[in-house]
Amino acid sequence: MTVRVLVAKVGLDGHDRGIKVVARLLRDAGMEVVYTGLFQTPETVAIAAIQEDVDVVGLSMLSGAHLTLAPMVVEALRSKGSDIPVIVGGIVPNNDLEDMRAAGVAAVFGPGASAEEMVASINEVVARASS
């Protein structure tokens, strides 16, 4: 089955190079990718993810607000009864990884993650969520 991914930019961070490149790399790997554009809120991302019936939500975060915003996206999904896993890519210091996991973020990709690593990890996260 084709993996469906919603990639999203939450908050004010306008850096969209990474998200666009990653979206295309995931498409190259055979995934279906939906991108909802800049300046989304946790609420709009959760609604879009549920409506689009995606298997995973990927957040791109480069402004340092990940510890505030990523948990809010997880929370918005859960409060709507959705268990869609959330992953994060961007500038996330190692010290924050534990807090991110504790907040329910399923995987984090730092700078330099290769396309292969991301694809493998997404497949694993999706398999875990649907098992």
Added chain:
Amino acid sequence: MTPSAYDQWLALYEASAKRDAVFATMSGVPLDAVYGAEDGEFPGLFPYTRGVHASMYRSRLWTMRMFAGFGTAVDTNQRFKEIIAAGGQGLSTAFDMPTLLGLDSDDPMALGEVGRCGVAIDSLSDMRDLFKDIDLGTITTSMTINSPAAVMLALFVAQAEESGVARSQLGGTLQNDILKEYQAQKEFVFPPRQSMRLVRDTIAFTAAEMPKWNSISVSGYHIREAGSTAAEELAFTLANGFAYVELARQAGLSVDEVAPRLSFFFNAHIDFFEEIAKYRAARRLWATWMKDHYGARNELSWKLRFHTQTAGVSLTAQQPEVNIARTAIEALAGVLGGTQSLHTNSMDEALALPSEKAARIALRTQQVIAHETNVTNVADPLGGSWFVESLTDEMAAQAEAIFAEISAMGEGSMLEGCIKGIEENWFQGRIAESAYNLERSFNRGTRVIVGVNDFTEGNDDADLEILRITNEDERKQVARLNDVRGARDDAKVLLALEELTRDALDPEVNLMPALINASRADVTVGEMMGAMEKVFGRHIEVPTL
């Protein structure tokens, strides 16, 4: 008989003041100020391929301008003073995301972002603390802000005048390059045409009242960081520059009134010679277009002056100390390319905002280039290299081809072409395509990044100490904002906002006076931007992949 190019250069060179230094190699070999054929190109002479000044760094080194800002205005003021104490000569202000988007720190969308990527500025009170005990009459200040650029300029003028420095004495630069926001950096608020009205107002205001101020820093940096090639960075940036010249002409200014106030800002990426060729081509193209296409007669209009920043995207989170080497090489390209000012990135910036130590090492890197390597002795030392000259021609040719495409989109107008290209996602699409192609080459391993796709031994070494911005700053800033709101005269606020709305409704009126009045009445950045948004509307980018 016209004197030879060499003689013209010599006259200019002899007339320029020189630094008190010995211009010789370490072993004592005396050096000429420039090398080349008698009838060839020379620095300080049209079309300035070899530099805008005849004597280049023999007269004056570049300005070591370090970009800084985080937390509250009080925190950043402290960092500014450290930079000045360490020998930095210009200030460059980084604002946080909410400020860059014209939101107050207590706006719901600002949650988690306050003070994180830069300093939070909500009102005149913050501006006062930002520049406390810094003499704005002697140090030049750069403010990296675009959508609310007019608002920030108004706050800056209000603050300076309150501290006794007249606006005519203020030297510095407002980034104010809104076109590249839509193309690359994506911190936009109003739709493009409405934003351009604000840019027009700042150009006209500074032309009339702030003779030492650069109204726009036309910025390729972010275009490159967003993924463009070197030639695209060069071409899009200069095309945007042409667009601002055309905009100013529409406002009744001549090309010679606006062009000398434009400065440029380029990236220094890791491909050493391509970068140097890019800067050389930029000067040649700008001079030629200003003179031949826009009819500029003032030499200052022909001279492209630029700031350089090393490439943030070239930094790696893996083995971050290696970034010191990358940054040094990139900075050297900027210097050999004849930059007027330079920011060197800190080694930890793929992880966080720079720590004080990392920022100091980055400044020291510039000081090594300036004071130890002797590269400052000779202008355009690579000029005449068959390779560099050929690559310079290639960069210029690629840029000319792109200018033709943009001009065609605008049916002969660069201003229209740039706006259409934004509205039709042409720039955005090209940049994304180039970014994708580059990433594919890293993923395939056809291009190596040390520590990322090769030479990874050492990647597991202990982490660097990085700067941590806590949510404590956000709470502090919101409290500061509440204090301002509590202490101000609400009647004055309402009046100032009414005046701003009325002026915004009339496209013929310059908005700067109303913004300065509002700043003095302690109207917040979010309130000023909100009032204008009601009139101008909001830009929404249609997402494309």
